[in-house]
Structure formats: structure tokens, C-alpha cells
Amino acid sequence: MTVATPFRGRITQTRVLHSEWLKITTIRSTYITGALTVAVMIALAIVTCWGQAGHYASMPADLKAHWDPASWSEIGFSFSQLSIGVLGVLTITGEYSSGMIRATLGAVPKRWPVLEAKAAVFGIAAFVLNVAACLGAFYAGQAMLAGKHIGTTLSSPGVAREVFGTALYVTLAGLFGVALGALVRSTPGGISCLMGILTILPLIARGLPDSWYNAIAPYLPSNAGTAITRLYHTPHTLYPWPGMGLFALYVVGTFAVAVVLLKRRDA
Amino acid sequence: MLEAISLTKRYGSTKAVDDLTFTVRPGTVTGFLGPNGAGKSTTMRMLIGLDVPTEGRATVDGRSYADHPAPLHEVGAMLEARAIHPGRSARNHLRTLAATHGIPAARVDEVIELVGLRSVATRRAGGFSLGMAQRLGIAAALLGDPGTLILDEPVNGLDPEGVLWIRTLLKNLAAEGRTVFVSSHLMSEMALTADHLVIIGRGRLIADCSVEEFTRRSAKNTVLVRTPDAARLRDHLTSPDVTVDDDENRDLIISGLTSEQIGRIAAELHIALYQLTDQVASLEEAFMEQTKDATEYQAVS
Numbered sequence: 001m002t003v004a005t006p007f008r009g010r011i012t013q014t015r016v017l018h019s020e021w022l023k024i025t026t027i028r029s030t031y032i033t034g035a036l037t038v039a040v041m042i043a044l045a046i047v048t049c050w051g052q053a054g055h056y057a058s059m060p061a062d063l064k065a066h067w068d069p070a071s072w073s074e075i076g077f078s079f080s081q082l083s084i085g086v087l088g089v090l091t092i093t094g095e096y097s098s099g100m101i102r103a104t105l106g107a108v109p110k111r112w113p114v115l116e117a118k119a120a121v122f123g124i125a126a127f128v129l130n131v132a133a134c135l136g137a138f139y140a141g142q143a144m145l146a147g148k149h150i151g152t153t154l155s156s157p158g159v160a161r162e163v164f165g166t167a168l169y170v171t172l173a174g175l176f177g178v179a180l181g182a183l184v185r186s187t188p189g190g191i192s193c194l195m196g197i198l199t200i201l202p203l204i205a206r207g208l209p210d211s212w213y214n215a216i217a218p219y220l221p222s223n224a225g226t227a228i229t230r231l232y233h234t235p236h237t238l239y240p241w242p243g244m245g246l247f248a249l250y251v252v253g254t255f256a257v258a259v260v261l262l263k264r265r266d267a
Numbered sequence: 268m269l270e271a272i273s274l275t276k277r278y279g280s281t282k283a284v285d286d287l288t289f290t291v292r293p294g295t296v297t298g299f300l301g302p303n304g305a306g307k308s309t310t311m312r313m314l315i316g317l318d319v320p321t322e323g324r325a326t327v328d329g330r331s332y333a334d335h336p337a338p339l340h341e342v343g344a345m346l347e348a349r350a351i352h353p354g355r356s357a358r359n360h361l362r363t364l365a366a367t368h369g370i371p372a373a374r375v376d377e378v379i380e381l382v383g384l385r386s387v388a389t390r391r392a393g394g395f396s397l398g399m400a401q402r403l404g405i406a407a408a409l410l411g412d413p414g415t416l417i418l419d420e421p422v423n424g425l426d427p428e429g430v431l432w433i434r435t436l437l438k439n440l441a442a443e444g445r446t447v448f449v450s451s452h453l454m455s456e457m458a459l460t461a462d463h464l465v466i467i468g469r470g471r472l473i474a475d476c477s478v479e480e481f482t483r484r485s486a487k488n489t490v491l492v493r494t495p496d497a498a499r500l501r502d503h504l505t506s507p508d509v510t511v512d513d514d515e516n517r518d519l520i521i522s523g524l525t526s527e528q529i530g531r532i533a534a535e536l537h538i539a540l541y542q543l544t545d546q547v548a549s550l551e552e553a554f555m556e557q558t559k560d561a562t563e564y565q566a567v568s
Contacts (some may be wrong), residue, residue, distance in 0.1 A: 009339075009340070009368035014370070016366075019364070020363075022359065023352075023355075023363050026356070026359040027355060029354070053433060056382075066419050094352060095352070099347055099350040100352045101350075102317055103350040103351070104364075105316075107364050107368070108367050109315070265313075266317065267318070
């Protein structure tokens with residue numbers, strides 16, 4: 001077996017990043033999920049803002065006082081957090097279910113560069129996609145409100161924070177999916193964990209006595225992370241950036257456990 | 268060169284691999300044999316750091332696999348054929364692995380050509396037959412032009428032409444001075460491919476020797492005798508070291524005596540012999556003989 005192409009290589013973090021970039025861009029589900037996320041964000045913005053424009057005149061004064069047109073535009077994020085979250089889970093559990101992980105970890109036996117590269121590649125791609133989705137949803141939604149002159153602009157106070165903050169929240173939800181996927185190593189398990197934490201946990205908490213709920217609810221991952229998606233602060237919620245910081249801590253903490261286990265467990 | 272030093276893997280209370288020590292040398296094909304569940308795959312996984320040994324260690328050219336700065340250039344491994352995302356094409360699968368070491372795309376096309384997958388290289392790997400997946404696994408193992416190859420059951424699912432191809436490939440790789448370590452449960456295949464054998468049963472080392480030595484050492488060599496006077500000959504062959512069986516044709520199968528000794532005894536007794544044949548145990552039989560106590564799953568007969 002002669003080698004016609006001479007080459008010398010060693011593992012570098014940049015090369016592992018390139019490998020993970022190739023992985024994410026050579027799978028059809030990446031494009032389908034991405035397109036679906038943008039489409040649903042924009043479609044929900046159009047439908048919801050069109051509906052709100054119709055209601056606005058008959059709204060009570062206190063609701064008008066807290067009128068938050070940008071958040072109506074971004075209403076689709078509750079779908080995006082799941083679609084992007086599931087894609088995040090799949091970036092790692094897809095390797096476990098197919099057996100690809102053995103080839104991956106065989107090529108990069110130090111292991112943690114793989115998870116690091118996956119998180120970086122996924123995080124950057126998801127953020128770019130979600131910024132596009134959130135901006136698209138913002139302009140589409142505001143176009144529906146423009147006729148009644150009840151829309152807003154990106155340069156209004158707090159609006160850019162809401163729009164880009166929503167993109168950041170959804171990106172972190174996706175990274176949470178990557179971390180949970182690495183932790184549980186199974187697609188159904190990873191998706192269940194992610195949905196349980198982001199959507200079911202806040203619902204369960206509602207069953208608690210008020211004093212308990214008020215003490216606990218602000219610190220639940222999705223409650224903390226979504227504070228940034230609202231213009232006005234409401235009682236018993238965190239402020240936007242502290243909330244986002246706490247959500248990021250949950251994600252980073254989960255990653256830390258996943259890295260330790262990835263190093264220790266048999267592949 | 269691959270080295271296993273007191274390699275042990277325990278799952279709960281069962282030892283999948285038990286204090287295994289052996290060396291796989293360059294320039295030869297070393298067959299890794301054992302009944303199902305003997306611990307072959309676990310041992311191979313420990314060699315490339317996928318499983319962490321409970322005790323002992325495994326090294327590639329003196330250091331552990333993970334400590335090599337460019338592991339794909341040291342060891343090419345195929346541990347399971349279906350280690351591919353079903354939605355990715357063969358070429359893209361190899362590109363993702365090559366990228367980790369900066370191996371150029373031209374090398375990817377070269378190994379695709381080498382394993383004969385060019386016509387299907389851009390098809391989704393999910394639709395591959397076992398034989399095609401096996402070839403893709405071998406392409407991945409060859410990607411880094413490694414000095415050592417570790418292949419788990421490479422002939423599984425291949426057609427006769429594919430089996431011949433693998434056999435020639437392995438021999439050529441060894442002839443180039445590479446270390447080739449191949450597991451199989453097909454003794455007959457190993458007899459044709461391997462020069463050296465490492466045999467395990469229930470995680471323990473049973474034999475580490477050349478193919479000829481293994482056959483000779485464990486051989487239940489017998490002599491087949493066909494004679495019209497079987498009963499009389501039989502009566503004169505009784506001794507503690509000699510066993511005589513007669514098969515359904517009333518031929519005698521004798522162990523413990525050479526064909527010369529039997530011929531002389533028959534001549535002295537004036538017994539006519541129609542046939543006097545040495546029967547050498549095949550590798551398959553020798554393997555069965557050696558591992559029968561170490562077989563984890565055995566049919567009761």
C-alpha cells in the first residue's frame with residue numbers, strides 16, 4: 001500500500017473544530033431544523049402580531065401601559081428552544097446511537113477537545129441562525145403592528161436586548177441540549193431531560209405554595225434565561241442579565257460534569 | 268508493536284479480561300482468537316483507549332494510545348463496521364475523521380479507491396450493506412497510513428471475493444513491516460491469514476504462539492486404519508496410552524501410536540491393511556480442543 005499523498009499531521013484544537021464543522025454541515029437534519037426554526041419564528045410572529053393588532057384598541061389600560069411589541073414578535077422562541085435544543089442533543093447522541101462516537105474518540109483519544117469543539121461549532125452556528133430568525137421575526141411582526149402605529153424599533157430602549165437576548169437564550173438552550181446529550185448519551189433520554197428542565201419544571205413548580213413558588217421559580221433555568229425576552233420587569237423574576245448569567249451557569253455546570261464523565265466512562 | 272501488560276477489565280463481579288499479557292510484533296499478521304464472549308473486543312477497545320482497563324495497561328510503540336500526538340498515524344482501528352452516522356456519505360465520514368489530523372482530502376479519495384468504494388462514496392452510509400460498511404471501516408483504519416492496524420472481525424459480512432481481498436491486504440500490510448492484529452472467530456480463516464496467534468478464553472490467555480506450533484502442540488493427531496481384520500488388530504493395540512475408536516465404517520481411528528508402529532504390529536500379526544493414513548488436526552479442531560473448557564456459551568450435547 002503505497003502512499004501517493006505525503007502528509008504529516010497531529011491533532012490540534014483547530015483541526016478538531018474543522019472536523020466538527022464538517023460533521024454538522026454534512027447532516028441533513030441541521031438544514032431542516034434550521035429552516036424550520038426560522039420559518040416557525042417568522043410565521044408565529046406574523047400571526048400573533050396580526051392578532052394583537054386587532055385586539056389592541058379594546059385592551060385594558062394596564063396592559064397598554066406594559067405594551068411590549070418586540071416580545072410578541074419573538075413569541076416563537078418557545079418552539080425554537082425545543083427545535084434547537086433537540087438539534088443540540090442530537091449532535092452528540094446521534095454519534096452514540098450510530099456508533100460514530102467510537103470512531104470520533106478513536107481519532108481524538110483525549111476526548112475533551114471533541115466536546116469543546118462540538119459546543120463551539122454548534123454554539124456559533126446556532127447563534128448566527130437564531131439572530132437571523134429573531135431579526136426576521138422582529139421585522140415581520142412589527143410590520144403587522146405598523147398599521148396601528150403600535151410597533152417599535154430596534155433602537156428603542158431595551159428592544160435590541162429583547163431581540164438579541166432571545167437569540168442568545170435559544171442558543172444556550174441548544175448548548176444545554178449538547179451538554180445533556182453528552183451526559184445521558186441517549187437521544188430519547190437527552191430530549192426528555194431538556195424538555196423536562198425547560199418546559200415541565202416551571203409547570204410543576206406552579207403546584208407549590210405561593211411562598212415556595214416565589215422563592216424557587218425565578219431560579220429555574222428557563223425562567224431565569226427568559227427574563228431577557230421581556231421589556232418590563234415583573235415581580236418574582238430575575239433581571240435580564242443576572243437571569244441570563246444564571247442560565248449560562250446551569251449550562252456551563254452541566255458541561256463540566258459531562259466533560260468529567262466523558263473522560264472517565266468507557267466509550 | 269502492541270503490548271498488553273496484565274490487562275484486566277472487570278464489569279461488576281465478572282472479569283471480561285483477566286490479567287492478559289501479550290505482545291503483537293511488526294511484520295506479521297497476528298490472529299486474535301477466542302470463542303464468543305472471550306473478551307476479544309474489550310481487549311481491542313482497551314488497546315486504543317476506548318475502554319479504561321481496571322488494572323494493567325496497553326501500549327502502542329511504548330506509550331499509551333492517547334498519549335500519541337497523532338494517534339491516527341500510529342494505529343488504524345476498525346472495531347465495529349457500523350461506526351458511521353447513517354445520514355452521512357462515506358466520503359464525508361472519512362473527511363470528518365481526516366480533518367482531526369489535517370489529513371488532506373486527496374488521501375481520503377485514495378483510501379476510498381483502495382477499498383473499492385469509489386462508486387458509492389457520495390451515497391448515504393445508512394444504505395450500505397454490511398460488506399460495504401466493512402470496507403468503509405477498513406478505509407477509515409488506513410486513513411492515517413498507520414504503522415499498526417487493529418481490526419475486529421474484518422471478514423464478517425464479506426463475500427468470498429472480499430474475504431480474499433482482506434487476506435491479501437493484511438498480508439501485504441504486514442509485509443510492509445506493519446503490525447497487524449486481527450480478531451476472528453473463524454479459525455479456518457486465521458489458518459490462511461495469520462502467522463502468529465494470540466488465543467484467549469474467558470478473558471484469559473490460552474496460547475501465544477505461531478500457527479504451526481499451536482496445531483502441533485494441541486494436535487490430537489490420529490491414524491486411520493482400514494483392515495478386514497479390525498477386531499483382531501484392535502485386541503493387540505491395547506495399552507493405557509493408546510485409544511482406538513471405530514467409526515461406522517468399522518475403520519479404526521488410533522491415537523497414541525504412529526503409523527509406522529501400527530504398520531509393524533500389523534505385519535507381525537499378518538494382518539492385511541487396506542489403508543494407513545496420518546490424520547493431522549486442523550486449526551479449527553485444535554482450537555476447539557484448547558478452548559472447550561473456556562467457552563462461555565456452549566450447547567449441551
